[in-house]
Amino acid sequence: MLRAVMIAVPDEASAESAPPPPTSHLVPGAGAQIHLLDYGDPGHPPIVMVHGIRDLARSLEVVARPLAGTYRVLALDLRGHGDSEKTGSYSQPLYVADLHEVIANLELDDVILIGHSLGGQVVCRYAALFPEHVRAVISIEGLGPPTWPNDAGEDGRRRVARARVEMLAQLRAAGRVMRDLDEATERVAHKHPKLDAERARDLAAHGTVEVDGGISWKWDPRVQSTWASVTREDNEQHWQWVECPTLVVTAGLAGDFWRQRRGMKEAPRGGLTPDELARRLAFFSRATHVEIGDSGHMVHFDAPDELNTHIAAFLERV
Secondary structure (H helix, E strand, C coil), X not given: CCCCCCCCCCCHHHHHHCCCCCEEEEEXXXXXXXXXXXXXXXXXXXXXXXXXXCCCHHHHHHHHHHHCCXXXXXXXXXXXXXXXXXXXXXXXXXXXXXXXXXXXXXXXXXXXXXXXXXXXXXXXXXXXXXHHHEEXXXXXXXXXXXXXXXXXXXXXXXXXXXXXXXXXXXXXXXXXXXXXXXXXXXXXXXXXXXXXXXXXXXXXXXXXXXXXXXXXXXXXXXXXXXXXXXXXXHHHHHHCXXXXXXXXXEECCHHHHHXXXXXXXXXXXXXXXXXXXXXXXXXXXCEEEEEECCCCCCHHHHCHHHHHHHHHHHHHXX
């Protein structure tokens, strides 16, 4: 077991109303040790949270904390991320298998699943395959990227397959080395300008590890191989099998993310066109959709209060 993660409490008055700090555990996954932060009372209904690629459980704390008084919230680090084991082998099915094993080993049932981005795809796939264990799903920006105009047809599919192989050939185990925590904090703040300085530094501190010459991000650079393991069509097939109530949260400014960091220069403002958004939502049999207009892809960074309001309203109904 890892040591408990202690969160500073500002004063005695806030200590009386604040939920207890999370404890930190390693739990067996599917052939990998999975780290999780455990918030709340084990006697409360369980929520399991899954972050996106190149992120960590700690980034979802702003969502976990308000829920911890009513639910037992478990935020896990995907394999290769945070303090989970780095196996060198990463795929969406492996992440789902890890989640399955964590839920089984902790003897959880009637689980509410919350996932952001890749985590949204992971929790939807788990709910599709193991509906008997899932009460509801919240997918935050988990519908995937826009479709590239030249991805269609035989030539487009071949181009995508070739690009995946070229990406895999370029992966290396060593990550970027930064000078110190100040540099890491600057990078977090630059990428996520709506984060306050304290939270940017906290995420940088929890998301880095000392290496020769400085510090490096905890996530294994080889996690990028995940994208060779899943297709849009595969996700859509699994969405059709999700039986439980599902809250699908999208961001009104998600197009900025896809344009700036994924090179999709023609991505619309919200990431997906209205027609494409409607097409993807239609795969879910019991979906409620909300858009958070003044937020980019990292909704829990840009608009946490509005996100938490929508989550609370949805959970009241399930």
